[in-house]
Structures are given as C-alpha cells and as structure tokens.
Amino acid sequence: MSAGQPQQPPPYQPYRLHKTLNTHKRAVSCVKFSNDGELFASASLDKTLALYSSQTLTLISLLVGHTEGISDLAWSSDSHYIVSASDDTTLRIWDARASSCDCVKTLRGHSGFVFCVNFNHPSNLIVSGSFDETIRVWDVKTGRTVHVIRGHSLPVTSVSFNPDGSLIVSGSHDGSCKIWDTATGVCLKVLIDDKIGVSFAKFSPNGKFILVATLDNTLRLSNYLTGKFLKMYQGHTNKVYCITPTFSVTNGKYIVSGSEDHCIYLWDLQGRNLIQRIEGHIDTVVSVSCHPKRNMIASAGLDKDRSVRIWVQNA
Template structure:
C-alpha cells in the first residue's frame, strides 16, 4: 500500500491547516495521541451494528474487486452465510415477540421454555432468567402464595443469586417471605418500580429489548453494490434501511491509505520520499537516520571495546574497556540510581550484553572469564564463569531468552552454553578451527550462530547442540555476527572491509555486501541491525556508518570519535538512539535532529558531522 504524492500532500495540508483548531492543540504528536480519545472507542462506534454491517459490505466490495481463482466462490459463501444469518434473525425476532407476549400474559412456563429453546434471544440468558424469576416471585408474594414463593426462591433464584442487581438483593427477597405484600417491605424496595403485575411485566419486556442481540437485516454484499445507487445512497443522498447500501469503489483501500498517511504524517521522522507501507498488522515505524551527536561519555582510561543498552527501555548504557572496567551511564536526564562502575576483571573486556529487562549484564574478558552482574542496586558480581576451564581470551558473550543462560565464544575455539544459576556448562558446540569471535541467538532462542577467524559461519540447534549449517564464503576473518528480529537475515562483519547480508531461510544465500568502511586484521569491528531497514557499524577510520539493506553504499556517516577505530555500535528503538564506542576512550550517543536534517538535506543520505 503506497499513498500517492497527491494524497499525502492533501492529507498533510489538511492536517497542518487544522492543527491550531484541533482539540488536542498544535502540539499533537504520536506519543500524546495515545492518551486521548482519538485512539479510543469514543472516535469510532465500533460496537454499533450499523458500523459492523458496513465493515462486512466493505470486505465484500474489496473481495469482488480482486480477480483470481477462489475469491468469487468465497464471496458467494460469505453472502450465503449473511443471508442465512438474516433469516435466522428474522425468526429470532418473531420468537422475541412471542416471549414478550407470554411475559405480559404471565405465562411463565412458556416464557421459560422459549428462553431455553433459543438462548440467543438475549445477550445473557441466565441474567435475564434471574429477572424473570424475580418477577414471578414478587407476583407470588402479592398473591400471598408464600409456599410457592419459597420453592421458587430456593430452586430457581438461589442458583442464579450471583446475577442479583445489588449485593443484598437476594437477602431482601428472602425477607419478603415474611411480609404480606411488597409494599410492606419499606425502604428496601423503594428502587423497585412496583405498581402491580402489569407494570412489572412491562418493565421486564423493556429489559428484554435492552438485552437482545444487536443484529440487523443483511441483504447482500460485494457483487453488484459497486456503482449502484438505486435503493442505496445515490447522488442526491437519502438511504433506505431495507436496501443494499452503496459502497464507493475501492472504499476499503481508501480508508487504509488514509490510515497509513495519518501514521506517516504524525510520525516523529518525516522522510523526504514517501515510504512504502508493507504491513497492516503494525503501525508505521519511521526510518530514522541519526545525524547529530547527543552525548559523549568519558568514563574509561583506555579504548572502549563494547557497548550495549541495559534492557529494551534504553535508559542506561553499559560499556566495557581495555582498562578492565565496566561503566554504566544514563542516556536520559534522570540520574543513575544504581552502580556506575563494575570492577572485577583483570584484563581487557571484549564484549558486554544485557538481559531484556536490563537487571543483569554479562561481560567477556581477556582474563578468560565471563562475569555476571546485577546492575540496578549495588552492581555485585553474581557469578564468574570459565577461568580454569577456559584457555585464553573470551571474545563474545550473549544472553539466552531468559536470565539463566549465556553462550560464550573465545580463543579456545569452543562455544559454551552456561547455566548461570548453577555456574555450570550445560552444552558445548565444537567445530571451529580458529578462535570464535562472535555469537548470537535467533529471536526465539532455538538457533545459535557463531563466527570465527577461520572464516566460517556456523548455525547450531541449541537444544541438541547439532551443527545445522555451515556457511563457507570468500569472506575474511569474522569479527561479528547478528540476526534481525524476524530471524530471516544474518549480518556478518569480516576483516576484508565488508559487511555481508545472508538469507538464513535459503541456507545462508548471500544477498548483499556493504562496503566503504574499514575493517582489517587489526581490530574487532562490529556491525548490527538497527531496525528492519537499517544497518549500523563501526570502522577503523573513526566514523560510524549507516546502510540501508537495499543499498551497498552508506546512507550516512557520523563523525565525532576522531582518530582511531570505532569498535562497536548498538541501536535502541525505545529511545530512537544510536550508541558507539571506540579507540578514543569514549562512548557516544547519536540522535536525529529535524533542523539539522532539513538544513543539510541529509535525511536520506550523505555525511553528518558532530
């Protein structure tokens, strides 16, 4: 679905001209729209049977407009089903009239039989049955037939007591057994309109009408409604309740285009070229390209090898350095309430990762260990994994889906899956012939991918430990691997100055190579998926690179780290924030600024400096 430029211009002009008079004011944003009635049932009466009927007609019109095998048959089946429902509703309405008549006549056995025969006469048949028994009970009290009233109360009303109108109603009904008439009960029944059997029965019929199923007659849908005005809403307006409504051509698609245009217009980031919307199941997510330096953190005394957001919220960053320390900083104006520095490693830190909640972090170090940290209170080291069982540096660590599993890779060429709580290895994955430099779990945690300096990419089944697939290509030594959120694509950084995209669904078929940046045998330069369309990565030339999955050349570069390599980058959706770290001993964050993007014309490409 792709709104035309004309449609978008009209929509934008209309929205802009009406912003000052809008009930939400001129500061309308996607964020505050969710706090107002524009996105609630107050705007669209979705429970209205007329709206429900029109939706069915829209579906029918859309189905009738699509050529192809099977659709005419499906449309005919839908029409037949709606006609059947219409006939059933006509019959049900006749039964409701009979039920109303029986209640007005006081023929309670027949009324009860009609309800039992078709519970669909009312929305909640048991709740209505309670009201019907209550009416009988009151009439028996008025007729001074105490024994019959007692039997009805015990056998009929008591099992339905939880449908009472107020918490003490059943108790008050029981009290009436000792009274000669309802009128003698005093204030307990002031709220009950009681003027004898006739008025009570009429009130019960009104209750029936209020509780009946809201369905309307349905004549036809889809075929034949396009272009028809007779009997429907014609050129001069007017309508007929018993005729097929007129559905304008392509009305459903028009409404969906308007919805997509609304999402694009009110998004935070306004693209220079209109996007193509590929899904209706999720709201439009803007294609954000950071173009401005936000913050610089100088908390390390040596180069910073790795950086990660602590949790999905993106309010905190953790970084690992060659000074053997971990640093935690706030990415918002809210000061940190937990630890700011984690100490314990005795050698450089190669990699860091966090649980989804951000409460726990893991760090991989040149001291041969992986340490598990609590990050919200005192920053305690909860476990030390490896050490005696690990030979050489640990280059990579990644959490599994929960907080109890991490996988590591390092100089000893072996992937090790740890149970964090027990501090024990539960599975090993062997097959690489050189050090493992990077590991990553698939989105569901069932697949594990590893990269190595042996230039091999291996895909493992986590539960069995079996090697599923090995990708051998003409790449250089692997410095990082990453999987997109759908689990479809694999991004590989290698020391031949390239980032390469593979399709995991096609047994690792190579799709595209992204270049221009620098990644040689000197450093571990990592690249990652930012969102569904954007790839971000570091480089030895001191720049942060951003690529679109559709283009080999960079969309944008970010200057700010100065001389020396940018080792790692990471993106956070919640904050729309990019973080990077490098040889200059700093961690930097990057955002998109509208004024800078418009001034330099770089919303869709080019260089942006800090």
C-alpha cells in the first residue's frame, strides 16, 4: 500500500455475550462504567445500586439507602463518587472507593421523582431532572441548590453538561429539547419543540453535537450551534420508555442503544448504517454503557429480565 492511500479500518468484530449478572430483584434502570474503566454500577427499581469490578465482573458492594426505586446514576470525573436519582425525590452521593461505599450526602429539593442526573467535568456541580418538571443545579460541596430551572411543562427525562460544563442540555416528555446556560440558568436555544416526547439528550464527547432520542423510534445527531439535524439512526423500537443511548469510541465511532424489542443496536456514527443487532435480554433494554478503553458494552433489562449483561468482541 502506498503512503498516499488511506488505511482501511479493520473488519467489524461482533459483540457477544460474556457474562450475565443477576444482582437485582427488580428492573435495572441504569448501568454505567466509571470514567477510568475500573468499575461499573447499576441502579434498580429494587432501591439499590450495585458496584462491580470491570476486571473480574464481580459484585463489590450493594449500596442501600434510597427508600424508592432508582432511575439514574452518574460517575464523577475522577471515578471516585456516584450520584443516584430516585423516586424518593432525593439524590444521593456515594463514595465508591470507600470500603463501605458510604452515602456521603443526600440532596433534597425536588418535589417529584428524580429521573435523571449528571456531574459536570470538574464534578463540583450536579444537574438533575425531575417529574416535578424542573431542572436543578447543585453545588456538590455544600449539597445546596444553585439554580432551579423551570422551562418544561412535563417530566424532565434527561439532563447533561457539555464537556466544559458551560451548557446543559435537557429533554422532556413535553416534546422539547433545550440548551441552558449553566451559570445563569437561562435558556439559550430550543433544539426541538414537538409533540413527540424527548426521552434522551446528550452532548457528544467532543461537545460539538447532541444526540437526541425521541419516542418515535428515532435517534438524531444535531449540530447544536446551527440547530440542524445531521444524522438519523433507526431500526430499534422506542415508543414507551426513556432508553439512554450512548457513544462508543474505542474501536471506531458508533452509536449504541437499547430497544423495546429486547435487543441492543449499534450504528456506524458517520454512515448511519446498522452494524449489529445484539439479542439476549428478555425485556426492554433501557440502558447501555460502553467501556471507555476496552471493547465492552454493559446493558440493563427491565422487570422480566432484571439482569446486567456484559458483551465483548471476540468472546
């Protein structure tokens, strides 16, 4: 091959089931790898969080304290802390590196189920969204609310910061996806304002795009500066649940999502073509997480399934 010819990417290796973890007694609502890749955690409607080793794929600890089901979790950037969002209207911050994995802080202020949560990159702020239709920004050190953002008219389904933490993107069952200024809580842009519920919205790793899921079986990639949608990903089923897709960047760039047909879907980010449909769960897959360094996917199934499954290439 001459120096002027671009190298062809290696052929795609399909993901295969590596391990099934049956820790939880109810639906598993969320699973996420830590940012350093050493750990992963799952949240469940059984009111617990489970903490696992990514190396041995074994349970390290069960985190108990919430009085109702847990809908979401997020890791601090240094992979030291987990924040969880619960139907008991609180958020809890847990020390994942302590031997007892203690709850170090409880954040109170929402008046409805807390459905979604994320840290900013410095991990000094947390953003949460609730069925009370508000977004709250919290100071991690004090546990106090910095802003209460009222801009949605139905439950907030998704909230996350952009990489530098200056912006927040939110989605809601009211059919809107909005971008907010973190410092002031002011709405800067409305990306979507439709009748179809927005179930998820997240900035891309480089912060230039936003991945948006809507309850019409569609994922779209938006350039948030222009407000234009550049790519569309379809084939999965998503009309009822808030399924949380993600980006895979370890071996090519892919979009990964669960589906109400009990499968996991992988699309080529640029080409939009479906790469793989992974079967194995026996209920809706609402959450997927991609390991930050290895070709590994974790997925979570609802009540008929209750498992966390680990998928690897060349298993």
